[in-house]
Amino acid sequence: MMVETAPLGRFQYQKLEFRRWMQAFLSSHKTLFTVLWIAALASVFVWQRNAVGGRFAVFWQVPMRPIPRLRPVAFNLTDFGGVGDGITLNTEAFERAVLAISKLGKRGGGQLNVPPGRWLTAPFNLTSHMTLFLAEDAVILGIEDEKYWPLMPPLPSYGYGREHPGPRYGSLIHGQNLKDVVITGHNGTINGQGQTWWKKYRQKLLNHTRGPLVQIMWSSDILITNITLRDSPFWTLHPYDCKNVTIRNVTILAPIFEAPNTDGIDPDSCEDMIIENCYISVGDDGIAIKSGWDQYGIAYGRPSMNILIRNLVVQSMVSAGVSIGSEMSGGVSNVTVENLLVWSSRRAVRIKTAPGRGGYVRHITYRNLTFDNVRVGIVIKTDYNEHPDEGYDRKAFPKLDDISLLVVHGLGVRVPVRIHGSEEIPVRNVTFRDTSVGITYKRSIYSSVPLLKVV
Numbered sequence: 140m141m142v143e144t145a146p147l148g149r150f151q152y153q154k155l156e157f158r159r160w161m162q163a164f165l166s167s168h169k170t171l172f173t174v175l176w177i178a179a180l181a182s183v184f185v186w187q188r189n190a191v192g193g194r195f196a197v198f199w200q201v202p203m204r205p206i207p208r209l210r211p212v213a214f215n216l217t218d219f220g221g222v223g224d225g226i227t228l229n230t231e232a233f234e235r236a237v238l239a240i241s242k243l244g245k246r247g248g249g250q251l252n253v254p255p256g257r258w259l260t261a262p263f264n265l266t267s268h269m270t271l272f273l274a275e276d277a278v279i280l281g282i283e284d285e286k287y288w289p290l291m292p293p294l295p296s297y298g299y300g301r302e303h304p305g306p307r308y309g310s311l312i313h314g315q316n317l318k319d320v321v322i323t324g325h326n327g328t329i330n331g332q333g334q335t336w337w338k339k340y341r342q343k344l345l346n347h348t349r350g351p352l353v354q355i356m357w358s359s360d361i362l363i364t365n366i367t368l369r370d371s372p373f374w375t376l377h378p379y380d381c382k383n384v385t386i387r388n389v390t391i392l393a394p395i396f397e398a399p400n401t402d403g404i405d406p407d408s409c410e411d412m413i414i415e416n417c418y419i420s421v422g423d424d425g426i427a428i429k430s431g432w433d434q435y436g437i438a439y440g441r442p443s444m445n446i447l448i449r450n451l452v453v454q455s456m457v458s459a460g461v462s463i464g465s466e467m468s469g470g471v472s473n474v475t476v477e478n479l480l481v482w483s484s485r486r487a488v489r490i491k492t493a494p495g496r497g498g499y500v501r502h503i504t505y506r507n508l509t510f511d512n513v514r515v516g517i518v519i520k521t522d523y524n525e526h527p528d529e530g531y532d533r534k535a536f537p538k539l540d541d542i543s544l545l546v547v548h549g550l551g552v553r554v555p556v557r558i559h560g561s562e563e564i565p566v567r568n569v570t571f572r573d574t575s576v577g578i579t580y581k582r583s584i585y586s587s588v589p590l591l592k593v594v
Contacts, residue, residue, distance in 0.1 A: 203255065204325050209270045210250040212243055216258065223256020225280065230287075233263040241266040248319065253277040253327060261287035262350070265314040265322075273327020273366055281311040281352070281372070283335040288350055294379065296408060296431030296439035296469060299527035300348035302340075302400075308350035310377070317358040326390070328367040329353065336372035337398055349373035349400070359383050369393060374402045375421065380441055384412040391419045395456040398422030403453070405429055408441035408469055414448045424489075425453035425481075427462040428471055430498065433531035436468025437497045443469070448476045459486035465523040467537065468498040477506040481513055487549070489518040490539065494563060495526055497535035503542045510549030516576055517544060517556045521564040536563045543570040550577040 206213075214236055216223075221232035233251075240249035248268025255276035262281075265271065273279065282288075290306035293299050300307040311331055314320060331352040339345050352371035355361055356379040364385070368375050369392040376391065378384050386404060393401035403419035406412055407429040419425040430436060430443045453460035460481035463471050481487040487510045490500055510516050519539065539560070549555070555576040560566035 204275055206252050206272055206274055206325075208250065209272065209321065209323075210243075210268075211247045212240075213250040213252060214239065215252045215254060217254060221253075221258060223254065223258045223277075225257030225259055227259060228261065228282065229258050230261040230263055233260055237264060237266050237269070240269050244268045253279060253324075260311075262289060262309050262311050262313060265312065265317060265320055265355075267317045268319045269317075270321040270323065271312075273322075273324030273329070275325035275327065277324065277327035279312075279327075279329045281329075281331040283332050285336075285339075285345070290347060294407075296380075296436045296441065297466070297527065298435030299432070301432075302348040303346060304528075305347065307348035308372070310351040310354035312353045314355045315357055317355065317361075319360045320355065320358065321362045321364075322353070322366060323362070323364045324366050326365055326367055328369060330369050331371040331375075333370040333372045333393065333398060333401065340399055341397075351375065351377040351405075353377070354379060355381055355384075357381070361385070362387075364388050366390075367392065370398070371401050373400050374405045376404045378404075378406055378409050378412070380408040381412075382410045384409060386412075386414045387416055389417045391417065391421060391425075393421040395420060395422055395454060402427050402458075406443055406446055407431075407466075408439070409443050410445055412446045414446070414451070416450045418452050420454040422457055423455065424458040424462040425451070425455050425460045427458075427464070428474060429464070429466045430469030430471055432466040432527050433468055433495050433497070433535070435527065436466060437532075437535060439469060441469045442498075443467075443471045444473050446474045448474070448479070450478045452480045452482070453484070454482055455484045455486070457485060459489035459518065460484055461487075462489045462491060463500055463503065464489075464491040465493065465496070465525060467492055467500060468496045468535075470498040471500045472502045474502070475504045475506065476508070477504075479505075479507070480509045480511065482511040484513050486515045486518050487513045487552075488516075489520065490542070491518070491520045491523040492537045492539070492564070493521065493523045493525070495524075495531040495533055495535050496537045497532070499538040499540070500542075501538065501540045505542075505544045506546055508544070508547045508549075510547075510552050510576065512551040513549065514552070515554040515557055516547070516549055516552045517558075519558040519560070519566050519569075521559055521561055521566070539564065540567045542566075542568065543572070544574060545570075545572045547571070547574040547576065549575075551579045552576050553579055 219232040219235040250270040349372040354377040359382040364387040367390040391403040401422040
């Protein structure tokens with residue numbers, strides 16, 4: 140039987156064709172529409188989260204980046220009983236993990252992965268041929284109670300705890316006589332929770348010198364990269380008498396006020412070292428190159444030498460962006476600082492020493508420096524009179540020689556250059572080339588900007 144159908148009208152025909160086209164399009168672009176739908180949904184969640192000040196629960200997240208395997212054997216901290224709740228003390232978990240890795244040296248060592256979470260711990264030691272890997276959103280937290288922090292002898296080149304005679308507190312993460320150590324990650328954080336320490340220091344309630352956040356001593360082949368270090372009780376990163384050290388892509392943070400002596404990086408009697416591509420904003424020197432203190436540093440006799448510092452952004456409202464000294468009694472030589480931006484700081488670059496230090500600072504090159512809103516641009520100071528005790532030799536005069544400043548530019552600088560030598564400590568062979576610094580005055584940062592220029 141044949142059924143006669145009426146012909147479609149023009150409007151009905153267009154509607155049918157459009158429906159067929161949409162079905163074909165959706166079928167062939169299903170993946171694209173899925174992606175667009177997920178992106179739209181995510182944007183709604185993000186918008187709602189921002190609209191309520193970050194308190195809205197986000198149910199859709201970007202998957203966590205996989206942790207690369209950098210050693211033949213890899214462990215997770217949770218394999219050793221670690222709990223990342225910010226409350227459980229994980230010191231034993233870290234110690235058991237390090238012990239397991241210490242047995243793998245002949246196999247190329249081991250990697251300890253710290254997953255996302257807040258991992259409270261007392262100080263612990265690293266071992267040779269070890270990689271400590273902090274995942275994204277992983278935070279190692281230093282316990283605040285100083286009774287958990289071990290006491291150690293004074294550094295031999297200081298003979299003194301730096302703040303008190305006798306022992307000093309150890310660092311949160313520590314290593315001695317090591318080889319082939321890597322601390323890295325997806326920008327995970329090591330947090331010293333220094334606020335309690337700073338308060339007790341100001342109130343004179345501590346009987347020993349505060350400990351650094353990370354201290355590696357008498358070691359070689361050290362790589363520290365792609366992590367954040369923050370709120371150290373004392374100096375943040377302190378390589379001591381080490382060789383072949385690389386510090387790269389590290390962020391170091393502490394409050395710029397009321398966080399005393401929170402230097403960023405303190406290379407101390409170190410040789411063959413690179414510090415590059417770092418951001419540092421702290422409560423003391425961003426970088427301070429050292430080599431021992433007065434008679435103890437002279438006797439220890441280990442210089443800091445062959446150090447390259449480049450591509451840094453630094454803020455220091457208390458001290459200087461990059462310093463040499465004041466503890467430099469073992470000598471400092473062959474240092475290059477290049478591509479440095481110092482902003483909103485008290486001083487940009489500084490060399491500081493004093494009678495009694497001995498030693499030398501020589502063959503120092505600064506190249507391509509930029510100062511932005513800095514009180515004093517370049518400082519060489521020879522009367523920085525801090526001494527460990529009365530046993531120093533008052534006739535041990537340091538020698539300062541061959542210092543070059545090439546391509547230095549700045550704006551909003553109150554005092555471009557301040558060099559203070561003396562008859563006993565002359566400052567010799569200082570070279571300025573291609574230097575122009577816009578000078579400002581105290582009352583108004585950019586009210587009047589004459590130019591100091593040296594060609």
